[in-house]
Amino acid sequence: MPRRSLRAAFFLHFCQACGDKSAAITVIKMTSKPVVEADFVELPDGTLLDTIEDPNNPGRTLLAVYRDRCVHYTDHFEADDRICVPISRSTDVLKHLRFSRGAKSYESSPSLLAALITIISMCLDMPYHQIALLSCFIVSTWFIEKLPIAPYVALVGLPRSGKTTALRLLDLLCRRSLLTSDITSAGFYETCNRVTPTLLIDETATAGDRRALFHLLRVGSTKGSVAIRRNKAFNAYCPKVVCWTELPHDAALNSRCIIISSQETDQTDLRRVTDPQVQAHADDLRQMLQQYRFENFNRLTLPRVPGDEHLHSRIRDLYEALALPIGDPITRKALAGEFQLQQNINRESLSPIQVALLQGLDEYIHENSTDPTCANRDLTEAVNVKLEYSGETLRASPRQTGHALTLFGLTRRQRTNTGWVLLLTRDTRERIHRLIRRYAVEIGNSENRDGCDFCTGRKPPASAETKPIPDPHNPPPPDAPEGESGEHRELRARKSA
Numbered sequence: 001m002p003r004r005s006l007r008a009a010f011f012l013h014f015c016q017a018c019g020d021k022s023a024a025i026t027v028i029k030m031t032s033k034p035v036v037e038a039d040f041v042e043l044p045d046g047t048l049l050d051t052i053e054d055p056n057n058p059g060r061t062l063l064a065v066y067r068d069r070c071v072h073y074t075d076h077f078e079a080d081d082r083i084c085v086p087i088s089r090s091t092d093v094l095k096h097l098r099f100s101r102g103a104k105s106y107e108s109s110p111s112l113l114a115a116l117i118t119i120i121s122m123c124l125d126m127p128y129h130q131i132a133l134l135s136c137f138i139v140s141t142w143f144i145e146k147l148p149i150a151p152y153v154a155l156v157g158l159p160r161s162g163k164t165t166a167l168r169l170l171d172l173l174c175r176r177s178l179l180t181s182d183i184t185s186a187g188f189y190e191t192c193n194r195v196t197p198t199l200l201i202d203e204t205a206t207a208g209d210r211r212a213l214f215h216l217l218r219v220g221s222t223k224g225s226v227a228i229r230r231n232k233a234f235n236a237y238c239p240k241v242v243c244w245t246e247l248p249h250d251a252a253l254n255s256r257c258i259i260i261s262s263q264e265t266d267q268t269d270l271r272r273v274t275d276p277q278v279q280a281h282a283d284d285l286r287q288m289l290q291q292y293r294f295e296n297f298n299r300l301t302l303p304r305v306p307g308d309e310h311l312h313s314r315i316r317d318l319y320e321a322l323a324l325p326i327g328d329p330i331t332r333k334a335l336a337g338e339f340q341l342q343q344n345i346n347r348e349s350l351s352p353i354q355v356a357l358l359q360g361l362d363e364y365i366h367e368n369s370t371d372p373t374c375a376n377r378d379l380t381e382a383v384n385v386k387l388e389y390s391g392e393t394l395r396a397s398p399r400q401t402g403h404a405l406t407l408f409g410l411t412r413r414q415r416t417n418t419g420w421v422l423l424l425t426r427d428t429r430e431r432i433h434r435l436i437r438r439y440a441v442e443i444g445n446s447e448n449r450d451g452c453d454f455c456t457g458r459k460p461p462a463s464a465e466t467k468p469i470p471d472p473h474n475p476p477p478p479d480a481p482e483g484e485s486g487e488h489r490e491l492r493a494r495k496s497a
C-alpha cells in the first residue's frame with residue numbers, strides 16, 4: 001500500500017477508534033513517518049506489537065504492546081521509522097478471524113497446558129495422548145514465526161465422529177484462528193497476506209475446491225512459501241487443521257500432518273463448544289496464551305531429549321514445531337514418544353533403516369523362495385548394504401533390525417544354534433509384500449518375481465504352506481546375539497560383492 005493511502009487508512013482508523021477527528025488530524029500532521037498496519041511486529045529494542053480485539057468492542061482492534069515485561073494497549077504505536085496501527089477488521093474474512101482480547105497472566109507453562117487439556121477433555125471424547133498432542137499444537141500456533149515448519153493437524157474420522165466439534169474448539173483456542181470453507185475467494189487470500197492465521201478447514205465443505213485445497217496444503221508448510229492464485233502470489237505459510245473422512249492418497253501431504261483419528265462417542269456428559277462457560281474459559285485461555293507468547297517469544301530453545309534422535313525428516317520437524325514452545329522437559333519427552341508412534345502410522349516417514357529392511361527382506365524372499373528362515377545377522381548385513389547404497393551414513397545393529405522387525409509385526413522369530421532367525425512362513429512372506437505396498441517402498445527387479453505367488457496374484461496349492469513351530473514360552477527378543485548359518489554367509493558374501 002502506498003504511504004499516502006496508509007496514512008489515510010490510519011486517519012480513518014484513528015477516527016473510528018477514538019471518535020475524535022481533530023486529534024487524528026493533529027497526529028497525522030505532527031509526523032512524516034509512514035503508517036503501517038501491524039499484524040505482528042518485533043522492534044529492534046525487543047518491543048513486541050500484536051493486534052488484538054478491543055475488549056470493549058469486538059468490531060475494533062487494538063495493539064497490545066509488550067515492553068519491559070509489561071503489556072499495555074493502544075490504537076497506535078510510534079516506532080523510530082513508522083507508526084504502527086492494528087489490522088482493522090475491514091473485510092468480511094477479517095471479521096471472522098479470531099483475535100485474543102488481550103493478555104492475561106498464567107501460573108506456569110505446565111498449568112497452561114493442563115488447562116488446555118482440561119477444556120478439550122470437557123468437549124471431546126478422545127484418548128489422552130491425542131488431547132495432549134492437540135494441546136501442544138494449540139500452543140505452537142502462538143509461536144508460528146519461530147517454528148521450523150507450519151504444523152498441520154489432520155482430523156480423520158467418519159461423519160458424526162466429532163471432527164467438527166474439534167474444529168470449532170480449536171477455533172476458540174488457536175492463534176488468529178479462521179474457520180473457513182471458502183478458500184478460493186480473493187478475500188481469503190488477501191487476508192493471508194495481511195495476517196498469519198491458523199486455518200481450520202472442513203474438507204467436506206470445500207469438496208468442490210479440492211485442487212485449491214491441496215495446492216494450499218502442499219505449499220503452505222514451509223516458511224516463505226506462497227500460493228499462486230490468478231497469477232498473484234499469496235502467503236500460504238500458516239498452521240492448518242483439516243478434517244477428512246479418510247486420509248488423502250498423498251503420502252507427502254500426510255507426512256506433514258499430525259494425524260488425529262476421531263471416533264464416535266457414547267459419552268453423554270460432554271460440554272458443547274457453544275456452552276457460555278466453555279466460551280468464557282476459552283477466552284481466558286486465549287489471553288493467557290497471548291501473554292505466554294509475549295513472555296517466551298525470544299526465550300525459546302529446544303534441547304535434545306532422549307528419544308528425539310529416533311525421529312527423522314518431516315516428523316522431526318513436526319516434533320520440533322510442537323516441542324519448541326513447551327518448556328517442560330517431561331512433556332517434551334512424552335511428545336518425542338508420541339511422534340515415534342506417529343512416525344509408524346505415517347506412510348512416508350519410514351526411517352531409512354526400516355526402508356532398507358523391507359528392501360532387504362523383499363530381495364531375500366525372492367532370491368531364496370524356498371528358504372524356511374532368514375538370519376537376523378544376515379538381514380542386518382543386507383540392511384547396511386542398502387543403507388550404504390542409498391548414501392546414508394547411519395548403519396543398523398542386529399538389535400535395531402530386530403526392533404524394526406517387531407514394529408512391522410514380523411515377530412515369528414526363533415533362536416537357533418546359529419543365532420536368531422526370522423521364520424519365512426507363508427504369512428511372513430505375504431506380510432512383507434503387504435508392507436512393501438503399504439509403504440510404497442521402492443524395490444528392484446529380482447529374477448524370481450515371476451515365480452512368486454504374491455507378486456503374480458496366483459493362488460498357491462495348500463501344501464505350499466510352510467508350518468513353523470512358534471514357541472510361545474520363548475518370544476523372540478529382537479536384540480539377542482546372533483549366529484550365522486552357511487546359506488546366510490553366502491547371502492552376505494553375495495551382498496558384499
Ligand SMILES: [Zn+2]
Nearest residue numbers: 449452454455
Ligand atoms: Zn513376490
